[in-house]
Amino acid sequence: MRKLVLALISATILAGAAQAATVYPLDRATILAGSPFDFKVEFKSVIKPEDVKITVNGQDYKAVLGKDVQFVAEEKNKDKVLGSAVLIRGLTIPKAGDYKVEVSAGSESKSVTWNVFATGATPKAKNIIFLLGDGMSVAHRTAARIMSKGMTEGKANGRLNMDDLDHMAFIGTSATDAVATDSANTMSAYMTGHKTAVNAIGVYADRTPDSLDDPKVETFAEAIRRQTKKSVGIVTGAEVEDATPAAVVSHTRKRADKAEIVEMLYAVKPDVLLGGGSAYFLPQSTAGSKRKDDKDYIKLFKEAGYRLATDKNELNAASGDGKLLGLFHTGNMDVTLDRDFLKKGTVDKFPNQPGLVAMMKAALGEVSKNPEGFFLMVEGASIDKMSHPLDWDRAVFETIEFDQAIGVAREFAKTHPDTLIVATADHTHGVSIIGTVDDDKPGTEMREKVGTYAEAGFPNYEDKDGDGFPDRIDVSRRLFLGATNGPDHYETFRPKLDGPFVPAVQNEKKEYVANEAYKDVPGAVFVQGNLPRSADSGVHAVDDVVLQSTGPGSEGFKGYLEESDVYKVLADTFALGADKP
Amino acid sequence: MAVRNRRFRSRRRMLGALLAVPFLSITRSAKATERLDFDHLYKSFGVLGLEFSDKVKALSGQTVAIRGFMAPPLKAEANFFVLTEIPMSLCPFCSSDADWPDNIMVVYLARKQTFVQFNAPIEVEGVLDYGPWTDPDTGFVSQLRLRQAVFDQV
Numbered sequence: 194m195r196k197l198v199l200a201l202i203s204a205t206i207l208a209g210a211a212q213a214a215t216v217y218p219l220d221r222a223t224i225l226a227g228s229p230f231d232f233k234v235e236f237k238s239v240i241k242p243e244d245v246k247i248t249v250n251g252q253d254y255k256a257v258l259g260k261d262v263q264f265v266a267e268e269k270n271k272d273k274v275l276g277s278a279v280l281i282r283g284l285t286i287p288k289a290g291d292y293k294v295e296v297s298a299g300s301e302s303k304s305v306t307w308n309v310f311a312t313g314a315t316p317k318a319k320n321i322i323f324l325l326g327d328g329m330s331v332a333h334r335t336a337a338r339i340m341s342k343g344m345t346e347g348k349a350n351g352r353l354n355m356d357d358l359d360h361m362a363f364i365g366t367s368a369t370d371a372v373a374t375d376s377a378n379t380m381s382a383y384m385t386g387h388k389t390a391v392n393a394i395g396v397y398a399d400r401t402p403d404s405l406d407d408p409k410v411e412t413f414a415e416a417i418r419r420q421t422k423k424s425v426g427i428v429t430g431a432e433v434e435d436a437t438p439a440a441v442v443s444h445t446r447k448r449a450d451k452a453e454i455v456e457m458l459y460a461v462k463p464d465v466l467l468g469g470g471s472a473y474f475l476p477q478s479t480a481g482s483k484r485k486d487d488k489d490y491i492k493l494f495k496e497a498g499y500r501l502a503t504d505k506n507e508l509n510a511a512s513g514d515g516k517l518l519g520l521f522h523t524g525n526m527d528v529t530l531d532r533d534f535l536k537k538g539t540v541d542k543f544p545n546q547p548g549l550v551a552m553m554k555a556a557l558g559e560v561s562k563n564p565e566g567f568f569l570m571v572e573g574a575s576i577d578k579m580s581h582p583l584d585w586d587r588a589v590f591e592t593i594e595f596d597q598a599i600g601v602a603r604e605f606a607k608t609h610p611d612t613l614i615v616a617t618a619d620h621t622h623g624v625s626i627i628g629t630v631d632d633d634k635p636g637t638e639m640r641e642k643v644g645t646y647a648e649a650g651f652p653n654y655e656d657k658d659g660d661g662f663p664d665r666i667d668v669s670r671r672l673f674l675g676a677t678n679g680p681d682h683y684e685t686f687r688p689k690l691d692g693p694f695v696p697a698v699q700n701e702k703k704e705y706v707a708n709e710a711y712k713d714v715p716g717a718v719f720v721q722g723n724l725p726r727s728a729d730s731g732v733h734a735v736d737d738v739v740l741q742s743t744g745p746g747s748e749g750f751k752g753y754l755e756e757s758d759v760y761k762v763l764a765d766t767f768a769l770g771a772d773k774p
Numbered sequence: 775m776a777v778r779n780r781r782f783r784s785r786r787r788m789l790g791a792l793l794a795v796p797f798l799s800i801t802r803s804a805k806a807t808e809r810l811d812f813d814h815l816y817k818s819f820g821v822l823g824l825e826f827s828d829k830v831k832a833l834s835g836q837t838v839a840i841r842g843f844m845a846p847p848l849k850a851e852a853n854f855f856v857l858t859e860i861p862m863s864l865c866p867f868c869s870s871d872a873d874w875p876d877n878i879m880v881v882y883l884a885r886k887q888t889f890v891q892f893n894a895p896i897e898v899e900g901v902l903d904y905g906p907w908t909d910p911d912t913g914f915v916s917q918l919r920l921r922q923a924v925f926d927q928v
Contacts, residue, residue, distance in 0.1 A: 432873075451873075471821045472876070477906045480816070480917050481824035481876055485908065491822065503821040520821050523876050542819035542876075698861035699846045701889040708861065 212237050212301045216294060217397040217408040219369060220305035223386050223757060225312075226289050226770040228416055230387075231408035232258070232281040235400055239267055240277045240298040247279070248295045257292070258284055270402050280408075287772070310761060312770035318745040319566035319611040320423075321766060322557075322602040325383075326595045327376055327437055328577030328588075329618035331739065332625050336585070336672050337592040339626075340654050341661050354600035355616050358741035362750040364759065365737055366620045370398065372735050376577065377448040379619035379756055380440035384413040386760030394436060394454075395444035404446035405453065413763060414442045414461050417568055420769045424464040424515060424560040424567040428552045430526045430591075431574035432470025433458065437619065441570050452484050459490060462497060464515055464563075465556045467508075468574075469522035481523050494518045504545035508555050515562050517555070521546045528575045528693070530590040530666060537692040549573060553598045557605055566611075568767075571598050580622040581730040583682065584694035585674035586666050588624075593662055606744055613747060613766050617740035617759070620733045623677030630686045631670040639686040639716025643673055666690075679731045681722040683711040697722070697729060705729050807899060808833050810840040812859040815877055815918060824876060826904050830918070838920070839899045840879060841928060847889060854882045854909065855889075857898055857920075880909075880916035881923045898925040 215235040224230060234247070242264040249257035262279035269275060277298070286292065289311035295304045326333070334353065338344075342351030368378045370390040378389045387410045390398035396407035414425045429438045434454040439445075442461040443454045455473045458466060474490035475482035495501055495518075502508040502519040511517055522543050531538035532546055540546070547555075553571050560567035573595030579587035599616050606612040628649030634642040644650060653670045654663035666688040673686070682696035697705040704726035711717055724732065740759065742750045746766030750759075764770055810829065817825045845856040856862075857879040881898050900923025908915050 475823055477908075477915055479823040480826060480904075480906070481819075482906065482917075483873070483915070485913065485915050523819070523821060523824075524873060539819075543821070695861065698843075703846055710861075 214296055214298070214301045214303040215400075216296055216303050216305045217399065218305070218307055218387060218410070219397065222305070222307045223761065224286065224307055224309045225386055225411065225416065225760075225764050226309050227285055227287045228411040228419075228770070229283045229285050230410045231397075232262075232284050233397070233399060233408040234262075234279045234296050234303070235268070236276045236278065236298055236301050238276050238299065238301065239274060240301070242266075242277075242279075244298045245279055246295075246297045250291075250293050254294070258286070260284060268401050270400070275400050282409075289770075310770060311772070312761075312765040312768050314768060314771040316566075316768040317766045318613040320561070320609060321568045321613045321615065321746075321763060322571065322605070323383075323568070323763070324571045324573070324595070324599055324602060324614070324616040325380065325437060326573040326576050326592060326616070326618045327431075328580050328620060328622050328733065329573065329592060329595065329738070330580075330621035330624055330734065330736065332674060333576055333580075333588060333592040333622075334739075336589040336626055336674060337596055339652065339672060340589055340663050341593045341596070341656065343654065343656075344651055353596045354603055355596055355741055357603075358599075358614065358616055358743045358747075360742045360747040360750045362740045363737040363753045364617060364740050365753065365755050367735065374620050374733060374735070375436070375448075376619050377436040377440065380437045382756035383617075383619070383759050383763075384440045385410045386757050386764065388755065388757045390446075392448050393446050394440045394448055395442075396446055398446050404450055405444075407444075407446045409444045412440070412442050412444070412461075413568065413760065414463060416764065416769045417767065418461065420771075421767060422563075422565040423767070424563040424565070425461070426465035426556045426560040426567060426569040427463045427467070428465070428549070428556045428570065429468035429572040429574050430528070430549055430552075431468060431572065431578065432473070432522075432525055433466055433468040433520070434470050434473050435468075435525070435574065437572045437574060438466075438468060438570065452486070455490050456488075459493060459497075464567075465517045465519075465559045465569075466494075467502075467517070467519035467521075467552045467556055468572075469520065469524055469526040471503075471520035472523040474520060491518075491520075502555075504543075505547040505551060506545065508547050508551060511555065513559070515559050517559050519547075519552065519555070525574070525578060528579055528587050528591055529594045529662070530587045531692070534590075534662070534666065535690060535692075537690075549594050549598050550601055553601050557601065561605070561609070571602075573598065576618075577622070579693060580624060581732075582694045583676050583679055583696050583731050584689055585624065585672075586688040587693055588622075589672075589674075590662060590666070597661060603743075611745060613742065613744040613763075615740065615742045615747070615750075615759075615763070617742075618738040619756075621736040621738055622731060623734040624674055624731075625677070626672055626674050628673050629670050630673045633669055637716060640718055642686065642716075644670075649673075676731050677734070678724055679720070679722055680705040680724060680726070680728050681707040682720050683707055683709075683714065683717040684720050685711055685714040685717045687714065696731075699729070703727070808836060808838045810838045810902070812840070812842060812877055815879070819876065824917075826918075830902065830904055833902050834904055836902060837899060838902045839897060840920070841895050841897050842879065843894075844889065844896055844925070845878075853886075853911075854880055854914075857881050857896075878916070878918070880914070880919045881925070882919060882921045884922045884924055887925060895928045896925045897928050898923050900924070 247254040265278040443457040472483040499518040680697035749762035842857040900920030
């Protein structure tokens with residue numbers, strides 16, 4: 194009997210199975226009232242245009258959305274037909290509320306509900322400083338506090354700048370296509386209010402292979418340009434066209450479209466743009482260029498009235514009329530430990546790079562000249578870039594530097610209390626502090642020198658010069674941080690004094706294997722990887738990040754929020770969804 | 775990276791004498807081959823561009839030898855590969871957030887050779903060519919190339 198019933202049920206399901214079309218924006222999307230976005234429906238089969246029915250809140254869509262769809266008979270991936278689609282570019286919905294969008298054609302149907310949100314009519318703050326520690330996890334903060342301030346009898350000897358930001362929330366970072374996440378979709382969610390897929394920025398990820406045709410949503414910088422006369426500043430230690438800074442302004446399915454992202458940066462023209470990545474600004478005829486065309490964006494920015502700085506001295510001298518382009522490296526800038534302490538990495542080639550604090554001060558100096566206010570995004574990029582190769586010492590130094598940038602923001606807010614400060618991360622890494630490594634423990638096996646529980650004691654870093662960084666990273670009893678994941682590699686139990694750690698390299702089978710350069714370091718042990726052999730380094734974790742904030746508007750941060758919800762607080766702080774008279 | 779360099783220095787000394795033997799088998803002409811080094815490819819590095827060294831300019835069109843690491847190729851049948859100063863820990867061909875270092879050398883092989891890199895340096899010999907050039911098949915833009923090249927493990 195049971196078998197028969199089961200058979201009947203499955204037959205019924207099959208007969209009644211309607212294929213689901215895909216609607217962008219996705220179900221439960223949150224949309225800033227009045228902000229332009231693209232509407233797209235992807236059907237799984239080829240359908241006739243007259244069969245497409247779209248209603249919004251039960252009415253014909255044209256009455257509500259005010260625009261006709263464009264019909265695409267066949268979308269293709271090379272020769273494969275993917276199905277039909279309909280599209281509206283640059284749609285706006287001025288009135289807040291829930292919008293139930295129902296789409297059908299033939300056997301396909303889909304229903305989604307968007308929440309269009311308005312904001313208060315009056316801005317809560319004149320300025321927002323948004324600081325993003327890329328990949329910053331709880332272990333990075335704790336290690337930064339212990340390394341920078343020290344600890345006595347279990348109590349920290351000092352506080353980080355971020356420790357006194359008084360509003361906080363846990364933030365969920367997952368992407369639309371996976372629980373796991375990357376710096377593109379996460380910053381995009383912060384900067385657009387829409388979640389998207391891994392590697393995507395400022396768009397929903399559609400099915401066509403073209404990375405530049407995906408349904409767009411408005412970025413925060415674009416919304417600021419549309420609704421205010423405020424200045425926009427971007428500061429990063431990465432390439433300025435890297436995912437995080439790119440997400441302030443750009444639209445692409447592929448964060449690797451760096452040449453196109455530079456064009457998008459030029460289109461929006463942030464008033465201040467500081468970081469690395471000049472290779473994508475140089476025409477291909479210049480050695481060191483990574484463009485595939487003859488466009489010279491250094492020249493174009495200069496012609497648009499930007500002052501150019503290429504090193505620390507030029508940055509300090511570059512106080513001007515509010516428009517500043519600072520490019521200090523062809524690629525990612527060197528990290529604090531290499532730049533200011535060890536002189537490794539590429540510091541011999543680019544010896545005069547400014548740090549994040551110097552860049553931030555210069556940026557604040559420019560954008561704060563605007564009486565209308567500003568939005569300044571500051572990224573501690575290499576917390577992530579050093580966590581990937583499991584170089585925890587460098588990652589923690591980057592966290593200390595990032596915290597000093599938060600200190601600059603807090604100092605600014607003392608004299609400019611109409612400033613919202615947000616300090617957060619985009620995603621986490623699988624890392625924890627489990628104790629110390631003590632060179633003075635007996636024996637030669639480094640593994641036996643790992644101290645846990647009471648045996649860990651306290652590390653012996655010293656900051657005699659008071660710069661907030663330990664004077665030496667290679668002290669005799671140091672923090673021991675461990676990764677939850679990684680490729681095959683050698684654990685040396687020591688800071689990498691000769692340059693950033695390179696845990697694994699690829700072999701002839703395209704598998705990542707332990708880098709034998711570390712094999713003969715005394716006491717090094719082989720650590721079997723737990724990721725697929727295609728993984729070149731440690732990966733992002735799915736754990737929540739901790740957001741901290743202070744200033745007007747910060748009361749919006751509490752409990753658990755999706756990354757896309759953070760945008761609402763930012764938009765509300767600037768009243769970007771207010772009805773314009 | 776001194777860790778790496780220390781190893782190479784000691785190996786280099788040991789291998790110095792041995793090198794000549796396998797090397798003869800891949801040399802096309804009896805003429806002494808000029809050596810290049812990753813440290814001497816560029817006269818200057820700068821935000822606004824790199825400048826090729828006088829040595830690179832002088833040796834353009836001539837057969838040179840250089841030692842480095844083979845980066846994983848774009849595809850198995852590709853007729854070129856990228857030679858880097860240190861082993862690549864990221865694969866810019868496969869990973870969307872990885873990028874090439876500035877000082878790469880693109881190697882076009884005279885005939886198909888099997889990928890060999892396994893934490894081990896290779897020695898490549900070929901005709902030096904500099905300046906921007908776009909690979910017609912892949913669109914890969916390079917600044918420095920060795921053409922008609924052959925390589926061997928060090």
